[in-house]
Amino acid sequence: MKFKKHLVLFIWELKSYLKVKKAIPILLTLVLFDLLLLSRFLDLSLFLEKGLTRSGLIAFAYGDLLYVFLYFIVPVIASMSVAEDIDRGMTRTYLTLPVTRKSYFTVKIISDLLVMSVCINLPLWSAYLFLGVFRNIWFDVRVLRFSISLFLCLTVLYFVSLLWAVIQPYGTGSALSAIITLNLWYFLPAFLFTFFPKTADSHIFLYSFTPDALLNYFFDFLYMFPFNNVMSQIWLEKYYWVVRNALVTSICVGLFSLVAAYVLFSRKDL
Amino acid sequence: MKGEILVVEHVTKRFGKHVALSDISFSVSDFPFGLIGPNGAGKTTLIKILTGLIKRYDGRVSILGFDPKKDEHKIKSKIGVSLEKPIFPDVNAIVFLRFVGELRGLDRKEAEKEAEELLKKVDLLKYKNVSLSAFSAGMLQRFSIAQAVIGFPELVILDEPMSNLDPSGRLMLVKLLKEIEKDVYLFISTHSLIDLQEVASTVAFMKKGKILHIDKIERMFNEYYTVYEVASSAPEVLAEVFSQDDNVLGLNVEGEKVVFRVRSGSDFINVLIDITDRRKIKIYDITRKTVTLYDLYKKYIGEGEGEV
DSSP states (O other): OHHHHHHHHHHHHHHHHTSHHHHHHHHHHHHHHHHHHHHHHHHHHHHHHHOSOHHHHHHHHHHHHHHHHHHHHHHHHHHHHHHHHHHHTHHHHHHHSSOOHHHHHHHHHHHHHHHHHHHHHHHHHHHHHHHHHHTTOOOOHHHHHHHHHHHHHHHHHHHHHHHHHHHSTTTSOHHHHHHHHHHHHHHHHHHHHHHOGGGHHHHHHHHTTSHHHHHHHHHHHHTSSTTOOHHHHHHHTHHHHHHHHHHHHHHHHHHHHHHHHHHHHHOSOO | OOSOOEEEEEEEEEETTEEEEEEEEEEEOSSSEEEEOOTTSSHHHHHHHHTTSOOOOEEEEEETTBOTTTOHHHHHHHEEEEOSSOOOOSSBHHHHHHHHHHHTTOOHHHHHHHHHHHHHHTTOGGGTTSBGGGOOHHHHHHHHHHHHHTTOOSEEEEESTTTTOOHHHHHHHHHHHHHHTTTSEEEEEOSOHHHHHHHOSEEEEEETTEEEEEEEHHHHHHHSOEEEEEEESOHHHHHHHHTTOTTEEEEEEETTEEEEEESOHHHHHHHHHHHHHHHTOOEEEEEEEOOOHHHHHHHHTOTTSSOO
16 A cells, blocks of 8 residues: 555656656757767767867867756756745645655655756767767766766756755745855855956866866776866966867856756746 | 434643643533534544544544544444545545545445435535546535534544535535435534534634634524614613613614613613604614624624634
């Protein structure tokens, strides 16, 4: 009986992701992730052929832009299942049903992480297999390690979003707050680089803790994109990065505003 | 329906320095049970404790023999809850109702069938495939009752079920509650005293986190004073004579009318006949005012205390 209840709740959760409102951002995420991977592989080809060029750097900038977008949209969208419930006061409704508090949160978080995993792995493996077939490579354990690392990293961000939802319940917009927090995390060093370029060296330390840099450590560690060492590029192309971050910042602010608007308008209590 | 269903012993709940519930104790064996009190009395806090939404409190609670702190799973299988200002996900009415039915252990077909029957009872069957996000406040309220009742729970707790309902909606709900109270224990917290009077068997009056009085509604009515309005040719004389009568708790002269508040109606009528006979006083009209829950509310809670 208890198992059946969990199963009913679990199926209900998975079905709720297929609703139009959630399906659109999730599909968008999948498409963007595919684009991101393609752009990375294209970057690889470009650099292998021509070395570091201006067009190559611009391609990097756009690639990173997509990265940044994904860092935040995936965990935020995935965490909406719980955070959105808390924001809208729906947790109260669910907890009056024949479901215990423990069951409710466990099932919700597991289904959130499952959807997040699909969001990461489906496009990753589809892009990899597409390019793998193209290059006659069928399987590479590094891709598996990469997807696991990315999943773990985003799981941390997911729980950051969830934490916001829990500590700021009732109408403050937990998902929105999470986006703002994570944005600040990313954009503060970029902002400092852009507007205080003379002290750029001192901001590198700060930058090294952003999600962008952290994920790049993963890439470096996995030797998947050895040429994309953010830290070394910062040292080598200091002034380019100032311009690049300004560009990334302004475009990302626009994109995140769209995400924020989506979150805002999908809420009923505002 | 009989049985020791709900027991609350020395329950205290604080939110910071604010004491929402102050050492309350009561038990209910006669249902339907009505909880009455002004805003801020602690009714919703008590309901949240009973339904397991609040777990940190002092004291002990037992519902259907289970402790909400320890036996959350067992209790939730046996109770249906409709909270004030209900919020539901953006799915079709029948889909959510079926989901709740399945959670209460019905199989899909049973849940579907019962969901349709309940939607019919709350006059929402034609909206069964409409998203709950498109429902009006009144429709959501009626839907909330249906989701509380589906799956045959033993105890149904309704917090402000009449709010947002128009008169026809209230009539429909009272009819539904009268129907379901034969099969379930009903716990209703409401400001709508007229509707509650139609349904409840036992009522409790609550104010500032305390239960002021709890009893069977019939007994309270019997113990309560009766109001008579007597229009006569000599109101001043009647007022003077009855002011000495112990049976009369109070009186007011309003023109040719005297309004009496009396303990025993039959004693009052006997004395009135005797006096008017002896003193040749003409009686133009006698009106006996029916006692309502509102009168009891004024007695236990007081006038001007919150909204009714």
